[in-house]
Amino acid sequence: MSEPKQLNVGLVGAGVVGGGVVKHLTRNADLITERLGMRIHLKWVCDKDESRLKDLPIPVQHLTGEVQKVLQDPDVHVVVELVGGTGFAKTLILDALNRGKVVVTANKALLAHDGEELFSAAAKNSSNIFYEASVCGGIPIIKSLREGFVANHFPIIYGIVNGTCNYILSRMTADDLHFEEALEEAQSRGYAEANPALDIDGVDSAHKATILASLAHGFWTGFENTYVEGIRQVSRLDIQIARELGYTIKLLAVVKSDGDGNSPAVEVRVHPTLIPHSHVLSSVNGVFNGVVVNGDVVGDTMFYGRGAGADATASAVISDLADAALNLKFGSKQRVPAFVAHRLHARVRTIDDVESRYYLRLTVEDRSGVIAKVSQILGDADISIASVLQREAPEPKAGHTEASSGTVPLIMMLHTAKDRAVREAVAKIDGLSVVKYKTVVIRVENFDATTK
């Protein structure tokens, strides 16, 4: 049997990422062909907004506004879904798989919610789904977990996986901006959407954390089991105090496992986190992403790069197309299984049972006896205090409520405690008459098991 000469691709969705894929597949066509020993051919580029197609460097007979032309073409080996969303995109992927076509997607929202169903449809049809671009754009984290680290369990994965949040927090840190000012700047530079909720509420990071956790631990952890807090509540004051204490605040995705043989408990969470200045993740700034993977064989590894944008994301999509091309060349759609389900008895730990260290910022009346009252509540809950810092009241900026007259910030760093115990104690603390605002609670990560 002669080897196929080219991989025929039907790309659906010629927006930001789709446009990037077309551009780079065209521009670096010779290089890619040389490396793979076969060509990646854009048989169809499809978008419902046909105005997106007219300037693409693709002959007009390969452009269409009708997705059925792509799906019904028996010569198309791979359908690339770059539409986004969880409605039409899901129907498109299932339809392509049912026709025996391979799928490449960047759609983290869809995979986080419906990955289990989609991958079982792929298995049923002896096909495959590739999704490198769904997590951290251009960083090859999926392929690394799946192939490069095949010998490893993954006790810990830490990730700064959302460029928008990282840009906002970096700007607040570097130039003492308030959250609203940094968000506005991110929007004016095109780093944040007009409606930024998906990013700043941590949902996009939680999608990515769910995918990483599922791949790393071999079962679908479920988006609903990923604990998520966004960055709306992170104030300039907390960033300043954290800095004095030797920490930077980042939105961190954390995937930890207790490594208990075939039935581990895995925690999957996304929240603002105090990271020591000495840790490499504290210097991942701006729109960049960073991921630290701790494997039981390899030890610590670090990935750094652009997590979004047309070019970086196209690089990841094209690497998936290269895998699909090699599979076709060597006659196996599943040469490397894209997702391996093997942990039948694993479970996800609820946030109540997660253990962490904590930063508390109380806003209290400026008088004696306050610390004793708060310490009593924490002591009764068996939570021990690592250090206490009482700050002078800061100058509040007009329109912001970081402090008011007669109150001072009281900062407490707690030793490791269970999340539920801390939340219950803080609820009691907030009930004290000397406590004037809701206490700010931010988790602290000391990276004990990974490189500092």
Ligand SMILES: NC(=O)c1ccc[n+]([C@@H]2O[C@H](COP(=O)([O-])OP(=O)(O)OC[C@H]3O[C@@H](n4cnc5c(N)ncnc54)[C@H](OP(=O)(O)O)[C@@H]3O)[C@@H](O)[C@H]2O)c1
């Ligand atoms: N942008 C990034 O940096 C980035 C990074 C990583 C992953 N991703 C993921 O990549 C995917 C695409 O993102 P994007 O930023 O490229 O989105 P985008 O710019 O909005 O592009 C999506 C394109 O698909 C078109 N489309 C919508 N429904 C369609 C249909 N039924 N048939 C054909 N075309 C249709 C849209 O047309 P209309 O505009 O007319 O709706 C638009 O042109 C998403 O899943 C996203 O999460 C994006």
